[in-house]
Amino acid sequence: MENKQKALIAIYISNYTIGNSPSLLNLICLLSKHYNIHLFIKNVGLISSEIQNNKNIKIIRIDGRINAHIIISIFLNRIKFKRIKYDFHVAVDPHGFVLCKELFSDTKPFYYSLELYLKNDHFGLDYDELTEKKERENISSIKGLIIQSEEKEGYFRVDYALSKNIPTYILPVTCHGPGSNEKSNYLRDLYKISKDNKIALHLGGIAEWFSCIEICDEFSKLDDWILIFHGYSNKEYIKKLNRFIKKKDIKNVIINEITYDSINELDKIVQSSDIGIAWYNDISIGFRTVGRSSGKIATYLKFGLPVISTRYASTVDAIENTNCGICISDLRSMENAVEYICKNYQLLSQNAISEYEKSYRFEQYEKK
Incomplete structure (x- = not known):
């Protein structure tokens, strides 16, 4: 059972491999110490045991296209759980952000930028026209931007015409645990x-x-x-x-x-x-x-x-x-x-x- 004393947050990840991102793993695991988490995932690979075995994280898989049946299912679940209210939302990159908006259109999530999806510069990234359109139509609704450097923030703000009133949180790529010069053979x-x-x-x-x-x-x-x-x-x-x-x-x-x-x-x-x-x-x-x-x-x-x-x-x-x-x-x-x-x-x-x-x-x- 979820810890009822903890507040509840929702995290949205789509078209991503979680296990390849120590920063994302670290953030999810940190938040799970202080909150219960509903982790909405779609087309996601390499979900680590740290997440799967965490009693404070509930994984909600969204398979296939978002449609009326899924929206109704989510709505009924909200009724079942006494109208679930999330304390805040975190959406990862464009696909996670679009997933968030398709499930809960009135939310104002924190946008976690792990990669720079610029309109005319996104080499090697899956950024189709429909995702780009949906993302950019709603980008002004984000509550804040989490990004890895001030340099990247500058490019993001210009490319997305992001309001100066939306705050930024700088979080470089990180690893967990102390540094060490201990060698291995x-x-x-x-x-x-x-x-x-x-x-x-x-x-x-x-x-x-x-x-x-x-x-x-x-x-x-x-x-x-x-x-x-x-x-x-x-x-x-x-x-x-x-x-x-x-x-x-x-x-x-x-x-x-x-x-x-x-x-x-x-x-x-x-x-x-x-x-x-x-x-x-x-x-x-x-x-x-x-x-x-x-x-x-x-x-x-x-x-x-x-x-x-x-x-x-x-x-x-x-x-x-x-x-x-x-x-x-x-x-x-x-x-x-x-x-x-x-x-x-x-x-x-x-x-x-x-x-x-x-x-x-x-x-x-x-x-x-």
């Missing part, structure tokens, strides 16, 4: 990597827009380094990457295709590594503003990995200005970047953990 044992070699880690997507083949080519020149890719892959691109590795007879690149049940299982991979790679090609505003909204950067910093990233204003702010790594404009500078990190490793690693504790540890935002 997981990858070394798994792939029989010598202690004489250092490990560079590329977390996240394996796709053309992350220049994985080019990164692979640069690391093939570094004899004392092993480059490991781990993350979801574009099927055609992974074939190209494997063909490239075979053709060039590259021996120091590994593609880890193991699937893990929990996002926390990635910790041992990161703790096995020495440097984190976060490369984003210049293909969208979302990529150029990635500095404080990159899950991989936050994860690298948590475990003291200095970061090598693409040079944008946002990444310079997040990485170079905090002395946690280096940003480069051209992948041909990778060897020099690695050399710089090796020469300054202890300082950069310590700064990485300090910056994580200050800016990316979720507990820092719990009282805000």
Whole structure:
């Protein structure tokens, strides 16, 4: 049974993979400590056990198109539960916001922006014309905007013509728990990597827009380094990457295709590594503003990995200005970047953990 002493909130998520977003998981789990939650989901994958087994979270699945039958069902349920009244609503990105409005048209939800869905700049995002139309027709009704950086807020406000009277809450991509420089031998044992070699880690997507083949080519020149890719892959691109590795007879690149049940299982991979790679090609505003909204950067910093990233204003702010790594404009500078990190490793690693504790540890935002 739900805790009757707690207030009730509704969260709406659609067309999203919850398990890939530590920030979203953290927020839902935090709210569940203080509220009962009705979690409305549609076309959602990877729902973690933390959510499914949480007694304060009731998952309400909306299958298929929203129609009169579903609206009537929701209405009857509200009668059944003595006219449920939510203390507030949180809608995640355009699809979650549209779902919220289709179920309860008179609500004024907080809009949680995890990705930038700009009208003419939303590379790789599912943003069909109907969703865009419904979202933008109702955007003025939101109670507040939760977004990852002031830079992204600026783009969002202009693109959506958002009223200055609607407040903003800045919440960078976050991880849970304290930073740590404790190391693991997981990858070394798994792939029989010598202690004489250092490990560079590329977390996240394996796709053309992350220049994985080019990164692979640069690391093939570094004899004392092993480059490991781990993350979801574009099927055609992974074939190209494997063909490239075979053709060039590259021996120091590994593609880890193991699937893990929990996002926390990635910790041992990161703790096995020495440097984190976060490369984003210049293909969208979302990529150029990635500095404080990159899950991989936050994860690298948590475990003291200095970061090598693409040079944008946002990444310079997040990485170079905090002395946690280096940003480069051209992948041909990778060897020099690695050399710089090796020469300054202890300082950069310590700064990485300090910056994580200050800016990316979720507990820092719990009282805000």
